[in-house]
Amino acid sequence: MSAHFEIHVNDMDRAKQFYSKVLGWRFTPMSEGGGDEAAYHLVEGDGIGAEHGLTGGLLRRMDKSHDAGSAIRGCTLTFDVGDVDAVYATALANGGSEALPPTDYPGIGRVAYCEDGQGNVFGFITSAGESE
Template identity: 30%
Template sequence: MPTVYHFDIPVDNADRAQQFYKEVFGWNMKKLSSQVNSKVELWMCETEDENGRKGITGGMMKRDSLPTVTNYILVKSIDEHTSKINNSGGKVTLHKTEIPNVGFFAMFLDSENNLFGLFEKGK
C-alpha cells in the first residue's frame, strides 16, 4: 500500500523558515534548486524520530510556486497511478519530473481539488 513519503512547506522567507524549523525541530535544510529546476527554489531535509529511526523527508519551496503544505505519496510507478487518478476524477497539475540521482515526482489535484504529489524512487 502506498504511504506518505515526503512533505513540502511553502515559505515567504527561506532563511527565516530554515531558522524556525532548525530551532523548533532540529531540521537542517539543504538547498537543491539548481539540481531540479533553476526557476524553483527548493530546500530538503531528512527527519528522524527520538531513537534515530529515519522519518519522511521534507522540503521547502517559495510560496509562489507552492501555495499550501503538500504531501507526497511513494508509489512504484507514477505513470500507472496517473491513469488511476485521471480515471477517478483527479487531474495532473505537473507531469512526471525527474530529480537527478533521486527519482521522479508529479503533482495532482484529487476529486475535491486538494493538491498532492506522487514520488517514484530512481533506479
C-alpha cells in the first residue's frame, strides 16, 4: 500500500525552510523554472519515499490561507518521530504555533500538534513503548 500527501502553502520558501528544520525534509521542484517559483515541490527525507509507501509534496495554495487558529480544513498529517518534545520545540522555534502541546495518551504514545504558520496543522507522535 502506498500513500501521497500534499501540504498547501502560500510561501514556498518559508514552508521549505520550516519543514526542513523541523522534519529534516529536502525538496525537488517538479515544474519548469524550478526553484521556489515552481508550484510543486516533491518532499524527500527519512521515512518519506516510495520505499516506505509514502510520497508527498508542497503545493502552492490556489487561494488565501486560513487565519492562524481557525478550524482545520482538510486532513491532519501526523508524523512518527523519536522525541515529540524536541520536535515540537523545534517547530515552535521555527515559526510554528501551538495547536496541542505534547500530551501522553496511554497505550498510544506521546502526541503534539502545531500549526506551520501557513494554516496547516500537523502532528508528531512517539508511539507507546518507543520512548520508554
